[in-house]
Amino acid sequence: MESGKGSVKAVALIIGDNNIKGSLQFLQQSNVAGSTHVSGRITGLSPGLHGFHIHALGDTTNGCNSTGPHFNPLKKDHGAPIDDERHAGDLGNIVAGPDGVAEISIRDAQIPLSGVHSILGRAVVVHADPDDLGRGGHDLSKTTGNAGARVGCGIIGLQSSV
Ligand SMILES: *[C@@H]1O[C@H](CO)[C@@H](O)[C@H](O)[C@H]1NC(C)=O
Ligand SMILES: [Cu+2]
Ligand SMILES: [Zn+2]
Numbered sequence: 001m002e003s004g005k006g007s008v009k010a011v012a013l014i015i016g017d018n019n020i021k022g023s024l025q026f027l028q029q030s031n032v033a034g035s036t037h038v039s040g041r042i043t044g045l046s047p048g049l050h051g052f053h054i055h056a057l058g059d060t061t062n063g064c065n066s067t068g069p070h071f072n073p074l075k076k077d078h079g080a081p082i083d084d085e086r087h088a089g090d091l092g093n094i095v096a097g098p099d100g101v102a103e104i105s106i107r108d109a110q111i112p113l114s115g116v117h118s119i120l121g122r123a124v125v126v127h128a129d130p131d132d133l134g135r136g137g138h139d140l141s142k143t144t145g146n147a148g149a150r151v152g153c154g155i156i157g158l159q160s161s162v
Helices: none
Strands: 008-016 021-028 036-043 048-055 061-064 090-096 102-108 123-127 150-155 157-159
Touching: 008 123, 021 150, 036 090, 048 102, 061 150, 090 102
Parallel strands: none
Antiparallel strands: 008 021, 008 150, 008 157, 021 036, 036 102, 048 090, 048 123, 123 150
């Protein structure tokens, strides 16, 4: 893919429980105003849906548990990617097949790689359970989507744009 002048690229290596690992690429293209494309794959997951978010901190001193809450610069409630009421970091769910592999391709307008709401230096986190997208009626639905344990994560770092 042509990255183009003025685009910004980032990468996150996912490491997690058991054999969970992966590599994600982030691309913000100068000619696609206000959106970032996230692509890649994560392996070693249990089959099915897994909550997938940008968390506020790039701190893995206590594994994925120290990456803080969902990235939420606009002080909103948790929701689905398509909702107005959502955390910027709410990317919904990824789905792993029977082989435990999730292929990821997400385009989202609230996760820029530049500017005051940049996600650079923060963490991408994959959870044990499905994100209920704020609709589950659980105590945690409006804060975390009740997505359970943090089974894998990686820090989003700047990559060469060349
Ligand atoms: C992270 O928190 C979970 C509870 O949500 C706990 O089971 C797990 O042991 C913690 N991991 C680390 C590395 O502290
Ligand atoms: Cu999360
Ligand atoms: Zn959230």
